[in-house]
Amino acid sequence: MKIHLYQIIMIFISSVMLFQGVKEFLKRETGQTFLKFAVRLIVWGGMGVVAVYPNSTMFFAKMIGIEGNINAVILTGFLLVFLLIFKLLSAIEKIEQNISELTRKEALSHLPEQIQITHNQEPDESQ
Amino acid sequence: MESSVHVVIPVYNEETVIADVVREVQAAGDYTIIVVDDGSRDATFTTAGSMTGVVALRHRINRGKGAATKTGIVAANRLGADIIVTMDGDGQHDPGDIEALTWPIRLGECDVVLGTRPRVRGEMPLIKIIANKIGNIVTWLLYGIHVSDSQSGFRAYSHFAATIIDTKADKYEYDSKVIREINNNRLRFTEVPIKVRYTDYSMGKPQKQGFINGIKTLVRMIWGMLV
The missing domain is CATH 1.10.287 (Helix Hairpins)
Incomplete structure (x- = not known):
């Protein structure tokens, strides 16, 4: 063969x-x-x-x-375009996830100061 | 020893209701409240941040309900929460249900408690009943567990569950992906009926899980299976 x-x-x-x-x-x-x-x-x-x-x-x-060779070529082309789109969408999704992760890190970086603010507010409540 | 309960409220453009929601939670019990503003364009963050006893965090850009919920859960874990409750910021959930929602975790009977909205005509709009059933079937087909309300955002997690659940879903599919995590990690879960208040405000929000957003969620869930 x-x-x-x-x-x-x-x-x-x-x-x-x-x-x-x-x-x-x-x-x-x-x-x-x-x-x-x-x-x-x-x-x-x-x-x-x-x-x-x-x-x-x-x-x-x-x-x-x-049937026919030309059809096979066209179909192969479609397959390649499909794979390319698949790859691009996967890459976009990965970037979206990275953006979310960065946004989260930035938000959480303010957690200590938020806790401080919350603690400072507590005596005011008793007044 | 009393378990510390942290309530995570993801919000987006909720300046008109967030203060009332926070006050209701404070009136319902001694909970640490974490409000995560998901890049609102209005004064939601300022309003939440000015309230006593509220830890307010802000996403600089809008990333979706799932992303904001995850940020809140991470923050709660860092603050040493024993139990974490997530609830919507539009006032449709009744904080009075938090006690019932956290009770099975306090007893050590399960790791995750899913709040289940009543699916009765008159209490839930018909379109929501249909969407809910479709969501449950899709969740069951894709993630292997059939639950009564796969889209409910009113849930409670033990510290262990909140640490182990890991999903990258940013939008509304987050709620369904949690079901997948329950299945993958063999977490113990139960369902508890909750009350829901459908107001003109909560039903009229452009960012709510409506028909179009529901289709988008469905596409993202299927896409997530392929990539």
Whole structure:
């Protein structure tokens, strides 16, 4: 069986992503639920299967009625754009979390002076 | 020994009601009150800060109810709270329920107590009943625990639970993410019925968890599963 370069790359990427998913799920890292794990398994596992058995796409193509090389190129393009958007949104979310964390730290830095103010107010109450 | 109870109130543009809310909490019992102003554009922070016995903190920019609640919980932990209660700042929660809410934790029976709003027509608007049921089902599907009111912000946490619960949710999905944390950390929880006062003010707020915000929350919850 002749193996193409794209197959090796796809198998490598999907293996890494699957390994990460399994590791995070088994370690029960925060946010790692079974559903998230299942989604990762389907997406990256599916890519791995397609890389090993390219003909498996024929079944899918016949099922949805898309055939031809040009369509495959367009679909690949869509996939790449989707991955890019996915990556960008993930990065934005990470930045949002960092902003919240910084905002929290700044707010909590005033906690000691707030406690001081509260203590100073107490004698006034008894007057 | 008496447990110290800290009440965390996240607020955003609540200058007209925050003083009354704080006074009600003070009248309900001997609680340390922490008001977290989430970047309000009005005088909410000044009003809360000028009140006796209130620890007022401020987010420089608006980060969402979840972020403000988390800031308040971190502050309460630093102040040595045994029990932390979170409640809304728009006056819809009755501070008289704090005692019932904290009681199971005082007894050592559980780590988290979820306040449950009555879902009866007449007491809760129909649209809220439907949204609440959808929220509960989605929370159950995504996070594995079915609760009666996954969106209620009136809750009590033991010191242990408040330390261990860790979510990065900033907006309204925070309440559901806490359910996930309860499941992930195998925390003991119970549900306690609470009273809710739906006023024209609380129902008319632009930042409330309405239909559009509900959809946004749903999208963020699903998105959180993928990334």
